[in-house]
Amino acid sequence: MTSTYSTDIVIFGGGIAGLWLLNRFRSEGYQVILLEAKALGSGQTVASQGIIHGGLKYALSGSLSGAAEAIANMPARWRQCLRGEGDVDLRGCRSLSEQYYMWSDSGFRSKLKTFLGSKSLRGRVEAVDKSAYPAFFKQATVDGTLYQLPDFVVDTESLLTKLAHNQKDCIYRIDAGSVSFLKNNSNHIERITLGTDNQPLHIEPQQIIFCAGEGNAALITQADLRKARSQVRPLHMVYLKKPGLPSVFVHCIGDSFSLTPKLTVTSHVAANGTGVWYLGGELAETGVTRNSEEQILEATALLAVSFPWLDLSNAQWGSFKINRAEANVSNNYRPDDALFIEEGNVMVAWPTKLSLTPSLADMLTERLRSTSVTPMQKSNSFEISKLLSRPETATTNWN
Numbered sequence: 001m002t003s004t005y006s007t008d009i010v011i012f013g014g015g016i017a018g019l020w021l022l023n024r025f026r027s028e029g030y031q032v033i034l035l036e037a038k039a040l041g042s043g044q045t046v047a048s049q050g051i052i053h054g055g056l057k058y059a060l061s062g063s064l065s066g067a068a069e070a071i072a073n074m075p076a077r078w079r080q081c082l083r084g085e086g087d088v089d090l091r092g093c094r095s096l097s098e099q100y101y102m103w104s105d106s107g108f109r110s111k112l113k114t115f116l117g118s119k120s121l122r123g124r125v126e127a128v129d130k131s132a133y134p135a136f137f138k139q140a141t142v143d144g145t146l147y148q149l150p151d152f153v154v155d156t157e158s159l160l161t162k163l164a165h166n167q168k169d170c171i172y173r174i175d176a177g178s179v180s181f182l183k184n185n186s187n188h189i190e191r192i193t194l195g196t197d198n199q200p201l202h203i204e205p206q207q208i209i210f211c212a213g214e215g216n217a218a219l220i221t222q223a224d225l226r227k228a229r230s231q232v233r234p235l236h237m238v239y240l241k242k243p244g245l246p247s248v249f250v251h252c253i254g255d256s257f258s259l260t261p262k263l264t265v266t267s268h269v270a271a272n273g274t275g276v277w278y279l280g281g282e283l284a285e286t287g288v289t290r291n292s293e294e295q296i297l298e299a300t301a302l303l304a305v306s307f308p309w310l311d312l313s314n315a316q317w318g319s320f321k322i323n324r325a326e327a328n329v330s331n332n333y334r335p336d337d338a339l340f341i342e343e344g345n346v347m348v349a350w351p352t353k354l355s356l357t358p359s360l361a362d363m364l365t366e367r368l369r370s371t372s373v374t375p376m377q378k379s380n381s382f383e384i385s386k387l388l389s390r391p392e393t394a395t396t397n398w399n
Contacts, residue, residue, distance in 0.1 A: 002199060002200045002201070002202055003199060003200075003201050003202065003382055003386075003387065004201075004202040004203075004204060004382070005201065005202070005203050005204070005380055005382050005384050006203075006204045006205075006376070006380060007031045007032065007033055007203065007204075007205050007206075007376070007380070008025075008030040008031045008032060008205065008206050008207065008373060008374075008375055008376055009025055009030050009031070009032040009033075009205060009206065009207045009208070009209060009368075009373070010032075010033055010034075010035065010192060010203060010205040010207075010208050010209070011025075011032060011033070011034040011035070011209045011211055012034075012035050012036075012208070012209065012210050012211065012212050012215070012219055013034075013035075013036065013210065013211040013212030013213060013215060013216075014034055014035075014036030014039075014040040014041065014164075014171060014391060015040070015041050015042075015043060015044060015045040015211070015212075015213055016041065016045045016048075016156070016159060016160065016163065016351075016354060016357055017211045017213075017349065017350075017351040017357050017360060018034055018036075018209075018211040018212070019034065019040070019160065019163035019164055019167070019171075020088055020163060020357045020358070020360075020361055021209060021211060021349075021360070021361055021364060022034045022163075022167050022170060022171070023088045023089075023163055023166050023167055024087055024088055024361045024365060025365070025368075026167055026170070027087065027088070028365060028368075028375075029375040030368075030373075030375050031375065031376050031380075032167075032170055033170050033171075033172060033203075033384065034167070034170060034171045034172070035172055035173075035174045035194075036171065036172070036173055036174070036391045037173070037174055037175070037176035037212075037215065038391070038394075039391055039392045039393055039394040040160055040164055040171070040391050040392070040393045040394060041156065041157075041160040041393060041394045042394035043212075043213045043214055043215070043322070043325075044213045044214070044322065044323075044324055044325065045156055045160065045213075045354070045394070046156055046157065046160070046394040046395065046396055047235075047237060047320075047322040047397070048156050048354050049153070049264065049266040049278055049280050050096060050153045050154045050155060050156045050159075050266060050354070051100065051151055051152075051153050051264070051266065051354070051355070052074060052075050052078045052151060052152055052153070052154060052354070052355050053071065053074070053075065053100070053149070053151040053355055054071060054072050054073075054074060054075050054149065054150045054151055054355075055071040055072050071337075071353070071355055071356060074355040074356060074358065074359070075150045075151055075152060075355075076150075077358050078090075078152075078154070078355070078358070079152075081358070082095065082154075086358075087358070087361065088163070088358075088361075089166065090159070090162055090163075092158075092162055093154060093155070093158050093159050093162040094154070094155040094158035095152055095153065095154055095155070096153040096154065096155050096249070096266065096267065096268065097152060097153045097247070097249040097266075097267070098152050099134075099148060099149075099152065099249065100148075100149045100151035100152060100153060100249045100250070100251075101128070101134075101137075101146055101147060101148055101149065101249060101250040101251070102125070102146070102147040102148075102149055102250065102251045102253060102261075103137070103144055103145075103146055103147075103250050103251070103252050103253065103306070104144060104145045104146075104147070104253045105142065105143070105144050105252070105253070105254070105306070125147050125148070125149055125150075126147065126148050127145060127146070127147050127148075128146040128147060128148050130146075133146055134248075135246070136246045136247075136248050139309050140307075140309060141308055141309040142308060142309075149251075153249055153266055155268075156354075156396075157393070157394075157395065157396065160393050160394070161393060164393065168390070169385075171390060171391065172384065172385070172388035172389070172390065172391070173388060173389050173390060173391035174194055174388065175194075175195065176215070176218065178194055178195030179192065179193070179194060179219075179222060180192075180193045180222070181193075181222060181223045181224070183224070183344070186344070187343070187344040188344045188345045189205070189208055189223065189344060189345055189346060190204065191203065191204055192204075192205065192208070194387075194388070199387065201384070201387050201388070205345075206345065206373045207345050207346075207347070207368065207371075207373045208223075208345060208346045208347070209346075209347050209349055209364065210223075210228075210346060210347070210348040210349065211349045211350075211351075213325040213350075214230075214232055214323050214325040215325075216228075216230045216325060216348055216350070217230040217325075219348075220348060223346060225343050225344075225346060225348065226343065227341050227342075227343045228327070228341040228343060228348040229327070229328040229329075230325055230326070230327065230328060230348075230350070231325070231326060231327070231328035232323035232324060232325050232326075233285075233323070233324045233326065233334070234288040234321060234322070234323050234324075235280065235284040235285060235287075235288065235321065235322050235323070235324060236283075236284055236287035236288050236290060236295050236319060236320075236321050237278065237279065237280055237284050237319060237320055237321075237322060237397075238278075238279040238283065238284070238287075238295055238296060238299040238317070238318070238319045239276055239277065239278045239279065239317070239318050239319070239397065239398045240276070240277050240279075240299075240312065240315045240316065240317045240318075241270055241274045241275065241276050241315065241316045241318075241398060242274065242275060242312065242314065242315040242316065243274055243275065244275065245267070245274075245275030245276070245277060245315075246267075246275075246310075247267040247275070248265050248267050248277065249265065249266055249267060250264075250265050251263075251264050251265075251281065252264070252265070252281070252306045254282065260281055260282045260285060261281040261282065262281055262282045262283065262302065262306075263279060263280075263281045263282070263283050263302055263303075263306060264279070264280040264281035264284075265277055265278070265279060266278045266280075268396070268398070270398050270399055271395075271399045276398050278398075279299055279303075283295075283298065283299055283302060287319075288321065292318075292319045292320075295319045296317045296318075296319055299317070299319075300312070300317075318397065318398060320397050325350060326339075326350045326352050327339045327340075327341060327348075327350045327352075329341075334352075335350070335352050336352075337352065337356060337359060338350065338351045338352050338356040338357070338359045338360035338363060339352065339360075339363075340360070340363060340364060340367070342367070347364060347367070349364060
């Protein structure tokens with residue numbers, strides 16, 4: 001026996017972007033379900049440092065690029081949502097730090113890049129008087145300048161939990177290998193078929209959103225789409241754990257020609273209460289060719305140069321690789337903003353960065369309003385939960 005379920009929108013992918021879209025579309029009155037093949041947030045989301053930033057790294061060249069302009073207002077937009085005043089209610093989501101800093105060492109290029117970046121983001125970057133330095137930087141044994149940014153840091157696990165809880169009855173786990181798509185003569189997908197343990201399930205949607213990060217590539221192939229192409233940019237992230245580790249949230253601007261901070265540090269707490277430093281930035285981008293031992297040695301040396309007053313003896317280290325997924329629109333060029341590509345009744349979407357998730361939701365919501373997709377006037381009598389279970393939520397690599 002086959003069961004059929006009709007709905008306005010089906011979202012594939014339960015990371016922050018997919019969950020945000022689910023919340024946004026439901027608030028617009030659409031009937032929506034979200035399908036996830038693993039744990040919620042198990043890819044890029046839980047591997048993110050959680051920084052909601054306003055475009056510093058894109059402004060280090062001294063000019064406001066398209067990327068910097070696109071992302072500049074995102075911190076204020078997210079803060080609205082955290083207060084319950086935005087388009088998605090994030091009240092109860094935990095922030096790890098309301099302040100984020102930029103540390104420039106005494107090198108010439110470091111000072112120059114920091115100066116250019118601060119001028120480009122004038123009004124959003126302020127030098128911190130040494131008397132107001134956080135405790136960790138008051139202990140500095142090397143010359144440097146500290147700047148405060150408009151950025152802040154959210155706890156990604158808390159964010160996942162909040163977004164999923166808002167719409168918990170609309171989120172289901174699927175077997176990615178059991179999904180098939182049936183198209184009509186107009187190249188629209190009329191039916192999604194899911195193989196389940198008990199019986200096949202047919203889902204008949206008006207609109208489909210692929211928002212599964214790296215998983216978009218497989219979905220594009222399964223749905224036989226011709227316009228959308230996905231690409232990945234690999235990272236090699238590092239973390240260290242040590243009791244009593246100070247809480248630090250900072251970009252370290254180096255002396256290389258790269259416009260990426262040489263090191264980006266966020267602080268977290270492991271499940272057992274131990275302090276964690278999570279390291280990204282240029283370290284993560286250039287470390288993709290290194291094995292774990294080599295990457296940890298590189299990170300150790302970088303921290304020793306950046307923060308020579310920090311005692312890291314007896315720290316526990318770990319590293320892992322993760323792929324950032326984004327649209328491939330122009331010979332591997334990195335998109336400046338969130339982006340979606342439409343084909344038939346499928347939109348393939350990439351937020352590009354965590355901060356840009358609200359921008360992606362704006363784009364898709366506006367597009368839906370301009371199409372023939374209108375909210376269903378009646379509900380299904382069939383309970384989809386009889387055939388599909390709920391996914392778990394992913395946890396960080398250091399837990």
